[in-house]
Amino acid sequence: MEVDREFKIVTLGEGRVGKTSLAMRYVRGQFNEKEQSTTNANFLEKNIRINETSIKLNIWDTAGQERFRALAPNYYREAKGALLVYDITDKESFWKVVSWVEELKMQADKDISFVIAGNKCDLELDRQIPKEQAIAYAKQIGAAHYSTSAKSGMGVNECFEEIAKLILDKESRSGSPIRSSKARSRVIVKNQEEVVKKKKSGGCC
């Protein structure tokens, strides 16, 4: 299969919130109740199709422990999207998401797209983070929020695909080249004048 675009995505969040489980559920469609703890980072890939653009997602699934934060820049550098995961039954894990957002805004690619996933929604009874609060926060930072459950599969495909869509949207708005015909036509319609001007001056690389 020919791939039009390749996006690097990183999963970040407190330990044991389900970063690996979400990634595994998405890529392999499997859920392992007894997922192993991650040291440093794992790598997964998946090919998807959005609006006739075939996309390869390179997913870096990182370790949650605070000390590994020092290595995280290796993985979020040049990443176009970040999936920030918290556990709805664990208050602390939500604050970790907030701190990751702060760090990424300072250090990561300035066009990086965020999606926040409130994982373990199958444990609704033990919820500690009110959904409204999480959604409000996501809105505030311009991110999408998804309620997910790696166990049941709820919201998993949606949250990863949302990242891909956000990245595509951002790219088409900023006018960087996209091979898909549909996406390209949309760019030209929106910014026709700009594109023409740029072509004339010949300054675009």
Added chain:
Amino acid sequence: MEAASTIELTRVGLLPNVQYFLPPDPISEETNPLLLPLHCPQCSCNRKAKNLLKRTYTSLFPRKEISDSCVRAQKWCQTAGVSENSEALYIEILSNSIESEYSEQIERDIDRSFPDLYYFTLGEGKIALKRVLSSFSRFLPNIGYVQGMNYLVGTLLWHASEADTFWLLVNLMQNYKLYENYIENFPGLEKHCHIIDFLISNYQPKLYQHFLQYGLITQMYATDWCFTIFTCLLPINYSYFVLGKFFKSGWIYFYKLVLEILDRLEEQILGCDNIAKILASLKPYTTGKKHSKKFVKNLAKGGERLNWKKLAKQAQLREIDENVISCLDRNAENLHTAGL
């Protein structure tokens, strides 16, 4: 609680210039029945012991009822310089280690370290793993607990008693400088990756170029190997092939094994045209025995029947320039102490 007591440090071979937390008041076993060891090594090393007496002893009693370290672990203790009679001090440290700032992280990891093994998810091993990790994080607070240690400790527990595991871990940290891997900013990881880079550029220049071309940095695949001395990659009952040689030859053996693996994968990696494919061959993403078997099968060259034992042995036979490595090692340390 925080004051370090004046227990003779030399008794257990501790270094004089390192900060240790030592319990102020020894607690006797009588007052703390919970501190009695429950854990018994699960390996079957003793059944294969050359010593007839030991073999008979083991065959008379089921392994699960003997809490002593197996013959292999006893050998490791000798090589690593773990002194005998260190159990009492371990119990003292343990009795002061119920809570530490790492308790929560340890709790998060404990039952997902060896998810396929009943012994570590629901059996006595779970408690032992937690106790050793907690004691260690309290004993050497600068190191604490870092993800990755859980695999190493679990593997040691498979062969050794709780106290021996603890002291083997302390010795690995100090005498084998494993602590450099785990402390803030991981200077050890940086050092080992730097040395691995150097070795690849020397012994497998094509591979080096290939990694460079696709932006693959050594940390991406070698971190787990460094942090766990390959124990996260091997099935627990095979880990001793590697661990035993590591106790004997230290990091030199580690580098040899890395080179052996890369050498065997060279052709396959050179055929990969992106970073994702390269990583997939170096870091197969499945868990448990299956993953390990698949990994080693993939390393076999032309019809050869390869297993971990053979691989570990062949790695040892490799020749690498140890002088250069020790130079690189020293340089990295000097840079680190100079704060660069």
